Amino acid sequence: MSRCEGATNVAPVPSPLWWEGVRVRGGSVLLVLLVMAVAGPVDSWGTSKSGTFQLGRVATPEEIQAWDIDVAPNGEGLPAGRGTVKEGAQVFARHCAGCHGATGVEGPNPKLVGGQGTLASDHPLKTAGSYWPYATTLFDYIYRAMPFVAPQSLTSDQVYAVTAWILFRNGLLEKGDVLDRDTLPKVRMPHRHGFVPDSRPDVTRADSRETSASSLGEIDFPTSGAPEAQKPFLRGVLLLHNFEYDDAQVAF
Secondary structure, eight states: OOOOOOOEEEEOOOSSTTOOOEEEETOOTHHHHHHHHHHOOOGGGTOOTTSSOOOSOOOOHHHHHHHOOOOOTTOTTOOSOEEEHHHHHHHHHHHTHHHHOTTSSSOSSOOOSOOTTOTTSSSOOOOTTTTOSBHHHHHHHHHHHOSTTSTTOSOHHHHHHHHHHHHHHTTSSOTTOEEETTTGGGOBOTTTTOOOOOOOTTSOOTTOOOOOGGGTOOOOOOOSSOHHHHHHHHHHHHHHHTTOHHHHHHHO
């Protein structure tokens, strides 16, 4: 987990007049639009009697599913399919070698193979095999973002296969192994326990989703609501601007 420090600044807010100003870390006028969307409809903003803005439509289950493709470390979210090391070699040669080299080390893009045992040295080599703690993360990244010139163009079978080939090249699979939604989460990565919770007080604790207020920035956002609602509302705005959407929903 990392921390990004940004300068505290004031983002100009054009209207309405009772918005005196918003001060956030890494602030942006975009916050105004986000607050308008999350805070909910207000009659003075011209909403309909149904309480909505009458914009857009409800996403269909198929449209939501097209975006809901992330894979958790424990394998939750893995799609159906299967792939072998042999099949993965063919997928890699066709879709990946142009950036990572024929065997995953030649480049010009980062190496995918090797580096085990180097992380504590003066010249650590961070690859999928030496640094990444979960094999499922390798699948997730390829599935969502690769190949670079055509992300999400590979089938589930192709992603399982190329994941198997990369793990094989790192000595983590046998040549005859098959990867699928059951076998992939069982692959144990060398650096599985190489990450520790961030103990700093200004970041999210490992045992809690609550984000420390000191890490969110500052805000001056007077409203006409009840005084007891002001504190959670301000926290919700800050969480929203810091992309902590789940915590923001709870605060609002």
